[in-house]
Amino acid sequence: MKLNAITGSTGLTLASLVGFVLAHGTYTLIEDIAGEGFYDSFNFEAIPDPTQGRVNYVNETVAKALNLTFATDETFILRADDFTVLNAKGAGRDSVRIRSNNQYTTHVTVFDMQHMPEGCGTWPAVWETNESDWPDGGEVDIVEGVNDVEPNQSTLHTSDNCTIPPFTTQLGTTLSTNCSAAFDFNEGCAVELAGNNSYGPAFNRIGGGWYAMERTNHYINVWFWARSDPFAPDDVTCGASTIDTGKWGIPAAHFPNTQCDLASHFGPNNIIINLTFCGAKAGNSTLYTAAGCPSDCETFVNDNPSAFENAYFQFSSIKVYA
Ligand SMILES: *[C@@H]1O[C@H](CO)[C@@H](O)[C@H](O)[C@H]1NC(C)=O
Ligand SMILES: *[C@@H]1O[C@H](CO)[C@@H](O)[C@H](O)[C@H]1NC(C)=O
Ligand SMILES: *[C@@H]1O[C@H](CO)[C@@H](O)[C@H](O)[C@H]1NC(C)=O
């Protein structure tokens, strides 16, 4: 009786609480980037690679002239040069790095991706940060991996006093917990994604899928659904104009604010997509060799343009919700 009474009396509170939680997960489309729209929403960064990769980032004019970027109504492709043998003493392989013109604070980004760059020496990344104020503005790496294999992970990089718990409700596995860029050569706090098709050739064979990142002041979540995943939410697969992250299930990676005040460690961020070669991570000789890649990274990248035929991103859309 007492239990019933309690249930009854808290019923209203519970209902309003549930209502609040659902409302919290509900977002409206604020930006829908597709096809030629990528040229309007992104700026080409023809800058020296901050990670010392074997890369030469080109501007929009050159990218279009060399067909390194290509847009139709349905698709946007961003690729590296796969036709030039490089002079070992000259510039790196032509590639593209783009940064969104807009910045976002709390929001959801959904990346509908058909293909990601693959091949030995490739180091693609889809991430959000504030380049003019790093690491104080925070950094969320949504998709990142090297040499087709590991690490396939989502990572935060922040200023000091931000860590994540080693165990939390997520599908992936926490690899490192200190998010501070000053810790262990900016390793970041990283979660390796579960499953075997969220990255590289396996991802490409199945026609890719959807990556989504939700940033609130309470948590940052990353989800991945393969193209044919029957559990991929309808609002994601249909590209709905309103979404409800409260119904998306357990995320691939979950970064709670329990040991990190997310509101003060993350400011306005841009979306950045870059494809580099070798550099600190992909060129690390132990990782490179462990991945079964031939010779050394720089030599391979210089001499084998055709190895990069599949070194491209193909996006159907990037949708931002707030
Ligand atoms: C783009 O880069 C090329 C090659 O470096 C340069 O000649 C050209 O002036 C640049 N164009 C713009 C609009 O910056
Ligand atoms: C540019 O690249 C796209 C995508 O790979 C391809 O369909 C198109 O034919 C290429 N255009 C030229 C002029 O090579
Ligand atoms: C992209 O550039 C940033 C540095 O500005 C670096 O942290 C990130 O790892 C790079 N990733 C790739 C794939 O170049």
Ligand SMILES: *[C@@H]1O[C@H](CO)[C@@H](O)[C@H](O)[C@H]1NC(C)=O
């Ligand atoms: C995280 O790294 C920072 C920078 O090296 C360090 O000051 C801090 O003590 C570390 N936090 C933990 C919990 O180890």
Ligand SMILES: *[C@@H]1O[C@H](CO)[C@@H](O)[C@H](O)[C@H]1NC(C)=O
């Ligand atoms: C991925 O895992 C599924 C189910 O466990 C399995 O059927 C499939 O062969 C695996 N694919 C690869 C590329 O390992």
Ligand SMILES: *[C@@H]1O[C@H](CO)[C@@H](O)[C@H](O)[C@H]1NC(C)=O
């Ligand atoms: C991530 O990399 C690890 C180690 O290479 C591998 O076991 C795992 O299947 C990969 N996961 C995905 C999602 O590709």
Ligand SMILES: *[C@@H]1O[C@H](CO)[C@@H](O)[C@H](O)[C@H]1NC(C)=O
């Ligand atoms: C570290 O962050 C916690 C909140 O997560 C805060 O209470 C504490 O004051 C911060 N410490 C410093 C030295 O900023």
Ligand SMILES: *[C@@H]1O[C@H](CO)[C@@H](O)[C@H](O)[C@H]1NC(C)=O
């Ligand atoms: C981030 O970027 C904006 C504009 O580029 C700047 O005004 C802001 O102060 C930056 N820093 C942080 C920590 O958010």
